[in-house]
Amino acid sequence: MLTRLDPALREQSDRARRPHAIVIGAGLGGLASAMRLGAKGYRVTVLDRLESPGGRGSSLWRDGHRFDLGPTxxxxxxxFEDLWAACGRRFRDDVDLRPMDPFYxxxxPDGSKFTARQDTDAMRAEVARLSPGDAQGYERFLKDSERRYAFGFEDLGRRSMHRFLDLVKVLPTFGMMRADRSVYAHAAKRFRDxxxxxxxxxxxxxxxxDPFNVTxxxxxxxxxxxxxGVHYAMGGVDAIARAMANVVADQGGLVRQGAEVDEIVVRDGRAAGVRLTGGEVVEADVVVSNADAGHTYDTLMRNVKKRRWTGPKLKRSRWSMGLFVWYFGTKGTRGKWADAGHHTILNGPRYKGLVEDIFxxxxxxxxMSLYVHRPTVTDPSAAPEGDDTFYALSPVPHLGFDDPVDWSAMAETYRRKVQAVLEEQLLPGLGKHLTASEVFTPETFxxxxxxxHGSGFSLEPRIFQSAWFRPHNVSEEVAGLYLVGAGTHPxxxxxxxxxxxxxxxxxxxDADEVRVR
Structure with missing residues (x-):
């Protein structure tokens, strides 16, 4: 006599027969990868050492203040819309995205200001207000930017660059677009001010x-x-990360927080799973690392002989700067400091000299120069009623120099300097309103x-650390291993x-093309 299998048991059985993909790290790149793999039919497990998803895009709560830890x-x-569509969903159904006007x-220091907006006429007027003779240069710069977007983002940025022939084919275009020239040098060609x-x-x-050296x-x-345009997600980028984790769960995937990967298990030259710090081994048909590419090759693959991304090569590489970030709350300031918007950039007296010191x-x-984020201008939920939440970010050297900063000794001194700059240039009387406070240094990163090296953004995107020269999305060291995130292409x-x-x-x-181990 035939019996009908319970639908829940049938689904569980079908899921168990699907090939298994492990994603190391629940940052935005890892969560996006999990969504893509789930849409391709994989049974996905995301393993992350932190307490909540999002990686650098997560948040902390202190005394009713939500601190958006990273991107804003x-x-x-x-x-994101393309990512959600690949999963059969609509991004705008899950995330409330608000356009910014102005952007920042x-x-x-001389008191002059520049307000960035999406409207071209408004931008022309801003350029002409500061330097009437640079209006024509602005028009040329826009055309330069659009051409590089079409080639650099829509073309190169959305396809793999792991084959050397791919690089050879685009070299003439790189030459035509003067990719050897730095961002600052190109801006200097178009603007006199x-x-x-x-x-x-x-x-x-x-x-x-580094704007003076990056392509x-x-x-x-x-x-x-x-x-x-420039947008802000209500609830911070953390809201996007949580929405992504929800999609993964709806696909039948699993996001395990507090699960730190110690090593990628390699058998017969192929990634076969991972070993956690507690000793647990999780088998997989595909392994994707959203951990920093340097950490992936130097630590997670420490027992694998490598041809390209060896320890010495990683030490010779140039890494992005470190970040000092002061997150703080203020009491009873909603409506105060009316000229301090959602995004403000405060320049110090030097530009090139400061960048050289850092990089x-x-x-x-x-x-110092500071980027100041005040999300409560747009999103009141980031602070208790009537209060404000801020963060002030200062680029600083990473920890890989011969005499690195001892942040355990310097953090509070430097925080006080940041506060002094804020009180002088943007938030007078700040000290009288301070409540919650949290500091991240390169040591925190x-x-x-x-x-x-506590770098804020992995490998610096110089020309010889971009495209084919950057860690590939498909590992050249072992089969079955893929890399995503800031340290990889694009x-x-x-x-x-x-x-x-x-x-x-x-x-x-696709999952149906993979033989399950």
């Missing part, structure tokens, strides 16, 4: 690059802002995110890490 803006919503305000040169060249700092391909960010000399300078930033998962989706075969 969304510049290309389309990459840049301030200089030093303030505008800064305003149109600083963007690589948001992905860990001019990254001026494409100006087109991203103009074409797609080349490894020196903690006396002066090293210990919390296992970031080599690079750091939300669009970059989410696009790395899109590239992954084109490299990994």
């Amino acid at each position: 803006i969304v510049t290309v919503p389309q990459v 305000e840049i301030r200089w 030093e303030r505008l040169r800064m305003a149109f060249s600083f963007h690589p700092l948001f992905i860990g690059g 001019s391909m990254y001026i494409l960010v100006s087109h991203l802002e103009k074409a797609f 080349l000399k490894g020196k903690l300078a006396e002066d 090293r210990d919390r995110y296992l970031s080599p 690079g750091a930033g939300l669009p970059g890490v989410v696009s790395s998962a899109e590239v992954l989706g084109k490299l990994v075969p």
Whole structure:
């Protein structure tokens, strides 16, 4: 006599027969990869050492204040919309995204300001207000930016660059677009006013690059802002991460927090699973690492002989700068400091000299430039009623220099310097309103995110550390291992890490093509 199998048991049995994919790390790149793999039919397990999903895009709560720990803006919503669509869902159903207007305000020590907006006429007016003679240069810069966007983001950034022939084919275009020229050098070609040169060249700092040395391909960010706008996710980027984790769960996947991977298990030259710090071994048909590429090769694959990403090569590589971030709350200030918007950039007296201290000399300078985030302008849920939440970010040297900063001794001293700059330039009387406070230094990034040298954005995106020269999305060291996230192609930033998962989706075969171990 035949009996009908319970639907729940049938689903459980079908799931057990599907090939298993492990994703190391629940950062945005890892969660996006899990979603892509789930859509391709894999049984997915995400393993993450932190207490909640999101990695650097997660948040902390202190005394009713939500501190968004990492990225604060969304510049290309389309990459999220495409990701959700691949899973048969709508991004806007799960995330409330709000356009910013203005995007941000840049301030200089002489009191001058530049307000960035999406509207082209408004931007022309801002350029002309600061430097009437640079209006024509702005028009040319926009066209330069659009061309580099089409090539660098829509083409190279959304496909794998792991074959050397792929690099050879694009070299003529790189040459034509003067990829050898730095972002700052290109801005200097188009603008005579030093303030505008800064305003149109600083963007690589948001992905860990030195504007005076990073390839001019990254001026494409100006087109991203103009074409797609700058957005804020209500609830912070943490809300996006949680929505992604929910999609993974709805697909039948599992996100395990507090599960730290100690080693990638390799058998017969192929990734076969992972070993956790407690000794547990989890078998897999596919392994995806969203851990920093340097940590993946140097630590998680420490017992594997490597051909390209060896310890000495990683030590010779150039890493992005470190970050000092002060998260703080203020009491009874909603409506106070009316000219302090959602995003403000406070320039110090030096631009090039400060960048050289940070990236080349490894020196903690006396002066600083700050990015100030005030989410409560848009999202009151980030603080108790009537209060405000902020963070102030200062680029600083990473820990890999010969005489690194001892942040255990310097953190409070430096925080006080940051407070003094804020009180002088943006938030007068700040000290009288301070409540909750939290500080992240490069040592925090090293210990919390296992970031080599405590760098904020993994490998610096210089020309010889980009595209084919960057760690590939499919490992050249062992079969069955894939890499995503800031340290891989196409690079750091939300669009970059989410696009790395899109590239992954084109490299990994569909689940029905894989023989289950």
